Amino acid sequence: MSRAPRIAIDAMGGDVGAEVMVAGAAASRSDFPDLCFLFFGDETAIRAEIAKHKSLSDNVEVIHTDGVIAGEDKPSQALRRSKDSSMGLAIAAVKDGNAEAALSAGNTGALMAIAKVALRTMEGIERPAISALLPTLGETDVVMLDLGANAECDAENLVQFAVMGAAYARTVLDIERPRTALLNIGTEELKGTGMLQDAAARLRAADALPLEFTGYIEGDRLSRGHVDVIVTDGFSGNIALKTIEGTARFVADLIRRAFTSSLRSKFGFLLSRPAANLLRRTLDPNNHNGGVFLGLNGLVVKSHGGADDNGVRNAISVAAKMAMADITRKIARDLENFPKDAIEDAAE
Known part of the structure; x- marks a missing residue:
């Protein structure tokens, strides 16, 4: 640039x-x-x-x-x-x-x-998706999509989301081959809908893609840091996102209530303040602000409506990194290397 x-x-x-x-x-x-x-x-x-x-x-x-x-x-x-x-x-x-x-x-x-x-939507992409970074216990955040743009998806949509999510992870997380998984109700190959099994078969066959498909991931493992990209439809993704955010607020409020319940607990809070501050920073949505609309011929970033100036700063940081890395062209290049015919044959 x-x-x-x-x-x-x-x-x-x-x-x-x-x-x-x-x-x-x-x-x-x-x-x-x-x-x-x-x-x-x-x-x-x-x-x-x-x-x-x-x-x-x-x-x-x-x-x-x-x-x-x-x-x-x-x-x-x-x-x-x-x-x-x-x-x-x-x-x-x-x-x-x-x-x-x-x-x-x-x-x-x-x-x-x-x-x-x-x-307009990029050539080779049927539907754009909303993607964002979520905190984990691992060394890096996790990219998750779709978070609400598409309530219903087919296997081809999920495969395209995986391609876009991996490009996002390579750009923002600097991971050469992001570990990519499909959100499912179990990790066994036969679990989930036919759509999920079809998408999994296509991704397993996509050796040329710059990602490592690791199979399925369950909802209780989203924040463990075991994968770099989590792919799902917008309906499930939005529910998962709101559940994570709600749980974070619940935990923060629960800790606040526990530390203010008595004089002894207030004294305990003084001793544990560094750990409490770390927890607060990790759970603060402002520190992970910036949902990216992937799959369009141009870059659009969505900030939380209630974000503070630090949240907006983080959303701008996401936009700047994606712009400097030319994420749209990176996704287009990945799609060109996608052996579509071979994958469709493998999925039949």
Whole structure:
């Protein structure tokens, strides 16, 4: 890439809007000093926030628009209003080549709908997928997809998700041959639906792919660090993600309650504060923020709506790394090396 990545930011999305989106961009300059930012939204509000951060004194452009996609807007409504909205204009910047990635903390369904129409799906990919990094007990995080874009999938979709997820893991986790598994109700070869068994057969036969297919993984092993990529349909993936996030909040609240139940427990908290802080950092979703829409002819990253400035910073970091690695081209190259006919023969 001849110039530093430009990130187009929907400054009006999310629970807070411009304040946290601009603060996150400012914080990301410590990680990527040369990043360029295009902010879309209310110019007065955005410039007021930019003025608070010296790190945003250059390589920043603000494009004014009054249009905002609301959290309750249906995808069809968002599409009709996308041309004049901060979300739609951020994605259009990627389509027009004015930015390498778009970032929004807004309505997920609307963001996917607008991105699919504007950027279109890559050749060789039937459906885009939402992918994100989740914490594990291993040395690295785990890439999981799909997390909600496709409620129903067939075997071919899952195979394509595996290809995209492996490319993501090689880019962000720097793993040459990511260990890749399909989410299932058991690890035995005959467990699960025919769709899962078909997808597994195809992946076992795909020796040319830059991944190591390890078979199936059960839900209680997602965070153990035994694999690098977990593949599933969007329905199961979204349930798994929300369960993980809910469990993390439950554990954090349970520990907080235990440490405040008595004077003795409060004293115990003082002694165990370093461990408690480590647990809090590990479970904090802001530290793993940034869901990537894989499979489009352009890079779009989704931030949690309730992310703080550190969460936005992490989402921008994901966008920057993916842009610099040219993830779209990497996926296309992997698909070209995919021996489709041989795999289909092996699956029959």
